[in-house]
Every structure is written in structure tokens, then in C-alpha cells.
Amino acid sequence: MRNYTTHKRVLITGGAGFLGAHLCERLLEEQCNVICLDNFFTGTKDNILHLLDNPRFELMRHDVTFPLYIEVDEIYNLACPASPIHYQYDPVQTTKTSVHGAINMLGLAKRTRAKIMQASTSEVYGDPEVHPQPEEYWGRVNPIGIRSCYDEGKRCAETLFFDYQRQHDLNIKVARIFNTYGPKMHPNDGRVVSNFIIQALRGEPITVYGDGSQSRSFCYVDDLIEGFVRLMASVDGFTGPVNLGNPIEFTIKELAETVIGMTNSKSKIDYKLLPSDDPRQRQPDIRLAKKELGWEPKTQLQDGLKHTIKYFDSLLCN
Numbered sequence: 661m662r663n664y665t666t667h668k669r670v671l672i673t674g675g676a677g678f679l680g681a682h683l684c685e686r687l688l689e690e691q692c693n694v695i696c697l698d699n700f701f702t703g704t705k706d707n708i709l710h711l712l713d714n715p716r717f718e719l720m721r722h723d724v725t726f727p728l729y730i731e732v733d734e735i736y737n738l739a740c741p742a743s744p745i746h747y748q749y750d751p752v753q754t755t756k757t758s759v760h761g762a763i764n765m766l767g768l769a770k771r772t773r774a775k776i777m778q779a780s781t782s783e784v785y786g787d788p789e790v791h792p793q794p795e796e797y798w799g800r801v802n803p804i805g806i807r808s809c810y811d812e813g814k815r816c817a818e819t820l821f822f823d824y825q826r827q828h829d830l831n832i833k834v835a836r837i838f839n840t841y842g843p844k845m846h847p848n849d850g851r852v853v854s855n856f857i858i859q860a861l862r863g864e865p866i867t868v869y870g871d872g873s874q875s876r877s878f879c880y881v882d883d884l885i886e887g888f889v890r891l892m893a894s895v896d897g898f899t900g901p902v903n904l905g906n907p908i909e910f911t912i913k914e915l916a917e918t919v920i921g922m923t924n925s926k927s928k929i930d931y932k933l934l935p936s937d938d939p940r941q942r943q944p945d946i947r948l949a950k951k952e953l954g955w956e957p958k959t960q961l962q963d964g965l966k967h968t969i970k971y972f973d974s975l976l977c978n
């Protein structure tokens with residue numbers, strides 16, 4: 661029998677989700693023992709099915725709003741629905757997942773002295789007056805709107821991480837993730853890249869909210885995962901928060917046109933009313949990630965879209 665006990669034990673909460681599944685793959689490649697924890701609210705076994713035979717991979721159905729008692733060396737806390745359709749479905753549960761989830765995972769880190777990384781979000785900047793957003797910017801967030809369960813939940817989770825660090829001397833890392841895309845994204849979560857690709861592949865009108873002049877930056881998933889791994893391996897005492905995202909901006913209209921072109925689709929753009937609290941601009945300032953992690957995105961939008969289109973094409977064919 662082989663002995664796997666010398667390998668690092670890494671817990672990934674939300675491990676069956678889009679980012680979590682890519683992180684599971686990456687950490688298995690690095691010979692870690694991976695515990696993938698998920699309640700399957702938005703994640704799916706399909707994302708990690710190919711990993712189930714790996715003796716260093718373990719799947720655990722659990723909800724992070726409940727305490728967890730296991731032994732681990734590192735924790736990546738990714739559990740939380742990430743798209744407005746999903747996080748607004750049960751907003752109270754969304755806040756609980758961020759806040760109680762953070763408390764429970766920080767409690768586990770405190771007990772095991774594990775290093776812990778939080779998947780925070782650019783949404784902590786809200787609808788920013790500062791552009792691009794550096795980590796020192798405190799944000800402009802509506803505390804009572806329909807996006808608040810997510811934005812304020814994530815802000816409170818960051819507070820908890822820093823209080824646990826100050827009060828209990830935990831080794832914490834906080835990543836503020838900007839729009840990320842790639843294979844394994846949820847097909848029906850209303851996120852702009854997946855929406856556009858699916859609509860284009862089906863030849864349906866491409867829904868653009870507002871006039872399409874609002875800008876976004878899009879980071880390919882492999883680049884983001886590289887950022888996660890580098891952040892976890894960064895020197896003790898480097899906590900972040902650190903922005904991880906692609907600073908190259910595109911307007912939503914440009915993205916729609918690129919996707920139509922790359923899929924050879926006959927789809928036309930259909931302009932609709934902008935939803936409330938939708939930020940006009942979002943662009944990471946990644947100077948800190950460059951300096952501390954030597955990290956910056958490498959994948960061009962066209963290359964990332966090619967892989968993502970291929971993934972959705974095969975998903976729609978099945």
C-alpha cells in the first residue's frame with residue numbers, strides 16, 4: 661500500500677464549483693491530498709468526476725455554514741454562489757455562507773493551525789469612484805440592495821479573516837477576484853461570458869444590458885488558479901487583500917462582437933435595461949500581485965474564449 665501521509669492535506673470548500681474544480685486539478689498535479697468539500701448548490705459532480713479515482717482526492721458533501729472537524733494543512737475557502745442569479749435565489753443563505761462559512765473555516769484553521777485563503781471579490785469595491793481599483797480603496801457598496809447579500813457578506817468575511825489574524829495570529833491570505841471565465845463555468849448563471857457564448861452557439865439574440873459601453877476585464881481561469889497557488893505559497897505575513905484579475909478592459913459590446921465572430925454566429929445584439937446596482941466599470945489594479953507574487957495574467961482573451969467556446973459547444977451537444 662502506498663503512503664500518502666507525507667503529502668500536504670488541502671481542503672477546498674466549493675471544490676465542485678467552477679474555480680474549485682480547476683483548483684482541485686491543479687493541486688492534485690502538485691501531489692497534494694485534496695479534500696473537495698461542497699454542498700452542490702451551484703457546483704456539480706460532473707466538474708470533478710474525472711478526479712474521483714485519484715487516491716489523493718476525497719469528495720465530501722458538507723455545508724460550510726456548519727462546523728467542520730477534520731485535519732488539514734491548508735484551506736482554500738471558495739464556497740459561495742458567485743453569480744447574481746444564484747446568490748439572489750436565497751439571499752439570507754448567501755450571507756450565511758459567507759459569514760458563518762468564514763467563521764467555521766477560520767475556526768478549523770485556528771484549531772489545526774492551517775494556512776487559510778479566502779476567495780473574496782472585486783464586488784467589495786461596489787460601484788467604484790476610483791478606477792482602476794487598488795486594494796487600499798474601501799469601496800462604495802450599497803448595504804441594503806439586492807446585491808448586498810453577496811457584497812456585504814464578502815466584506816464581512818474579509819473582516820473576520822483580519823480579526824482572526826490579529827486576535828488569533830492565523831496565517832491568512834485574501835484574494836479579491838475579478839471576473840473570471842473558462843471551461844466548467846455554470847451554463848445558466850447569467851454571467852456575461854457564458855451567456856454570450858451560449859446565446860451565440862444557439863444563434864439566439866445576445867442580451868446586452870444598457871448600451872454595452874460598461875467595461876469589464878476578464879481573467880482566464882488558468883491564470884487565476886496560478887494566482888491562488890502563488891498567494892498560498894507567499895511569505896508568511898503577506899496577507900493581502902490582493903487583487904487577482906486581468907487589467908485589460910473590454911466593453912460588453914466588444915465582448916459580444918468578439919464572441920459572435922469566434923462562433924461564426926448569426927446572432928444579433930439585443931439591448932435591455934441595466935439592472936439596479938450594476939457597476940459601470942471594473943478593472944483591477946494588479947501592481948501588488950505583480951510585486952508580491954510575481955503574478956500577472958498571460959492568456960489573451962481570444963485564446964481563453966477559444967477553450968471556453970469549445971467547452972460550451974460540447975456541453976450543448978450532450
Ligand SMILES: NC(=O)c1ccc[n+]([C@@H]2O[C@H](COP(=O)([O-])OP(=O)(O)OC[C@H]3O[C@@H](n4cnc5c(N)ncnc54)[C@H](O)[C@@H]3O)[C@@H](O)[C@H]2O)c1
Binds near residue numbers: 702840
Ligand atoms: N468566478 C468569478 O469570476 C469570481 C469572481 C469573484 C469572486 N469569486 C469567488 O470565488 C468563489 C468560487 O466561485 P465560482 O465562480 O467557482 O462559483 P461556483 O458557484 O461555481 O462555485 C461555488 C461553489 O460553492 C458551493 N457552495 C455554495 N454554498 C455552499 C455552502 N454553504 N457550503 C458548501 N459549498 C457551497 C457551490 O455548490 C459551488 O460548488 C466564490 O466564493 C466566489 O464568490 C468568483
